[in-house]
Amino acid sequence: xxxxxxxxxxxxxxxxxxxxxxxxxxxxxxxxxxxxxxxxxxxxxxxxxxxxxxxxxxxxxxxxxxxxxxxxxxxxxxxxxxxxxxxxxxxxxxxxxxxxxxxxxxxxxxxxxxxxxxxxxxxxxxxxxxxxxxxxxxxxxxxxxxxxxxxxxxxxxxxxxxxxxxxxxxxxxxxxxxxxxxxxxxxxxxxxxxxxxxxxxxxxxxxxxxxxxxxxxxxxxxxxxxxxxxxxxxxxxxxxxxxxxxxxxxxxxxxxxxxxxxxxxxxxxxxxxxxxxxxxxxxxxxxxxxxxxxxxxxxxxxxxxxxxxxxxxxxxxxxxxxxxxxxxxxxxxxxxxxxxxxxxxxxxxxxxxxxxxxxxxxxxxxxxxxxxxxxxxxxxxxxxxxxxxxxxxxxxxxxxxxxxxxxxxxxxxxx
Numbered sequence: 001x002x003x004x005x006x007x008x009x010x011x012x013x014x015x016x017x018x019x020x021x022x023x024x025x026x027x028x029x030x031x032x033x034x035x036x037x038x039x040x041x042x043x044x045x046x047x048x049x050x051x052x053x054x055x056x057x058x059x060x061x062x063x064x065x066x067x068x069x070x071x072x073x074x075x076x077x078x079x080x081x082x083x084x085x086x087x088x089x090x091x092x093x094x095x096x097x098x099x100x101x102x103x104x105x106x107x108x109x110x111x112x113x114x115x116x117x118x119x120x121x122x123x124x125x126x127x128x129x130x131x132x133x134x135x136x137x138x139x140x141x142x143x144x145x146x147x148x149x150x151x152x153x154x155x156x157x158x159x160x161x162x163x164x165x166x167x168x169x170x171x172x173x174x175x176x177x178x179x180x181x182x183x184x185x186x187x188x189x190x191x192x193x194x195x196x197x198x199x200x201x202x203x204x205x206x207x208x209x210x211x212x213x214x215x216x217x218x219x220x221x222x223x224x225x226x227x228x229x230x231x232x233x234x235x236x237x238x239x240x241x242x243x244x245x246x247x248x249x250x251x252x253x254x255x256x257x258x259x260x261x262x263x264x265x266x267x268x269x270x271x272x273x274x275x276x277x278x279x280x281x282x283x284x285x286x287x288x289x290x291x292x293x294x295x296x297x298x299x300x301x302x303x304x305x306x307x308x309x310x311x312x313x314x315x316x317x318x319x320x321x322x323x324x325x326x327x328x329x330x331x332x333x334x335x336x337x338x339x340x341x342x343x344x345x346x347x348x349x350x351x352x353x354x355x356x357x358x359x360x361x362x363x364x365x366x367x368x369x370x371x372x373x374x375x376x377x378x379x380x381x382x383x384x385x386x387x388x389x390x391x392x393x394x395x396x397x398x399x400x401x402x403x404x405x406x407x408x409x410x411x412x413x414x415x
Contacts, residue, residue, distance in 0.1 A: 009056065011084045013075040014107045015091050017062070021100030023069045025060040031097040032058060032073070036090045043222060044086060054078050055087070073104065080248055081178035082199050082223035084109060111180060154186050155179070159204040164191035172213040174261075175205055175237075177227055180250035181217075188254045193217075199227060201234045209235040213384055215264055217241040219248040232267065239264040239380070266380070269403040319393075319407070323347075327395045328414040330373045335397075340374030345392075347371070359385050371395065378408050 017028060033046055042048065049055040056076035062069055073091065077084045091104045154165050162179040170192035176182060178195050185193045196205060208214065216231050218224035220243040231237050241264035243249050244256055252260070265273075319327070330341055340358045342350045342365070350369060353361045355376045362369065362385050371393035372386065378399040386394050386406045399410040 008053075008078045009076045009112050010079070011077045011081070012110045012112060013073075013077060013084065013088045013091070014110065015073045015075075015088070016105045016107055017060075017069075017071050017073055017097070017102060018105075019069040019097050019100045019102035021069065021098070022064045022067060023062060023097045023100055023102070025062055027098035028060045028062065028071075028073065029058055031094050031102070032091065035094045035096075039090050039093065040086055044083060046087070049079070049087075069100070069102075072107075080219060080221060080223050081180065082227060085198055113180065114183075117183075154191065155182055158194060159202075161194055161197055161202060161204055163194035166191040167194050167208075170212070172215070173208055174215045174217050174241075175209075175231065175235075176217050176249050177219060177224065178250065181219075181248075184250045184252065185217075185257065188257055190257070196227065196231075199223070199230070201230050205231075206235045209237060213238050215239040215241055215261070216267075217243075217249055217261065217264075219243050220245055221248065224248075232271065237267040238384070240267050240270045266403045269401075272403070319409075323393075324414055327371075327373060327393070327409065331375075331395060331397070331411055331414065334373065334375040336375065338375050340372060340376070342369050343371045343373070344368065345370040358382070362386070362389050362391075365389065378402065378410070383408065 036046055038045070046055060050057075054077070056078075059074040060071065061074075062071035075087070077087065079087065088106055088109050092106055094102065094104050096102055155162055156165055156167075157163060158167050162182045164182060164186050167173060172192060174185065174190065174193045176185065176193055176195050178197060182193050182195045185191075194205070194208070196202065214235065214237050216228060216237050216239070218228050218241075224242070228240065232240075241260050243252060243260055247256070249257075326343075326347055334341065338355045339352055340355050341352050342362070344350055344367060347370075350365070350367050351361065355374055358372070358374060358376075359382060362372070369389055369391050372391060373393075373395040376396050376398075378394045378396040380400060380402055382394065383402050383404050383406055387404065391406055393407050393409065395409045395414075397411050399408050402408055
């Protein structure tokens with residue numbers, strides 16, 4: 001049986017036990033293993049988890065008085081937050097211990113890293129105070145390190161869910177799995193993040209996803225896969241970002257976090273490529289060129305034929321010859337100008353602005369824009385603005401692979 005090293009413990013499950021009779025420690029441990037066996041499938045079987053060192057030694061403290069027994073159960077875990085929560089919940093399904101009727105009540109699931117982090121910050125403050133008292137002036141480096149730690153204390157809550165301080169004022173939000181994920185992203189300056197806090201999707205997340213552009217940023221493991229399915233079925237997710245292969249969001253470096261968010265894909269595209277259907281729980285992952293690693297989520301584009309994306313977008317676009325001529329003529333005139341032309345539905349020009357001011361202009365425009373033609377590349381961000389304004393056509397010199405309700409054209413689509 002593998003032993004769980006103290007340094008690998010992420011969470012500690014604590015539960016109280018009461019039994020109508022005299023019981024001992026072996027009775028409790030036997031009941032925990034026996035009555036939870038098979039509840040969560042082979043992946044979360046307690047015996048297997050303990051054998052592989054993902055669940056530590058179960059500690060039981062039992063006292064007896066007047067023919068009744070009471071005590072505490074402590075289980076250390078190196079699983080992620082979602083899996084640990086599932087293990088904790090199974091304890092309350094135990095109804096008997098040995099020959100006696102018994103009840104186990106979950107007290108808490110403690111994040112050991114949060115306690116360590118508090119100790120580090122408090123200790124750092126104490127050290128800095130001592131240095132300042134000694135009159136040492138060169139404390140800039142130490143102060144910066146403390147500031148980095150204190151950033152984690154910018155975490156707040158919205159309707160009981162852990163989140164960053166900008167969750168309400170930002171037009172875009174990032175949904176992660178747990179509190180530790182929120183802390184990690186805040187540390188890197190990402191403050192529009194909110195946690196699901198469990199495997200069931202809170203109504204708060206569902207409501208926010210209807211109001212804001214929402215990116216789901218999940219762990220690259222079984223728990224993350226299940227949570228993503230739930231989010232796609234219950235909430236209005238716009239983009240999907242996945243942690244690197246085998247990693248959790250809470251343990252990513254700054255570079256890994258920003259790379260994963262840059263590589264996000266539109267949720268509609270993700271569903272198509274993974275054959276995910278809303279309305280039922282049938283999710284079938286097929287072999288796709290873009291997802292060819294042992295992980296269902298690890299993206300690799302080296303096997304994607306370039307023509308795949310071009311043909312898919314182009315074939316869905318139906319434009320008249322007159323429209324095509326207007327688009328081509330205007331685009332040719334804009335080459336090298338870094339400018340954008342905005343048209344209404346009768347192709348009267350509503351305005352011509354520099355490309356760098358395009359998004360801001362569209363957001364404030366009171367008229368109903370129909371088409372935007374500009375000297376630049378159509379990307380996800382511009383597509384989001386276009387969808388909000390009801391724009392039908394986006395025409396640029398080039399385009400990113402965006403699956404959208406807006407008809408997106410590049411210069412080569414007009415040849």
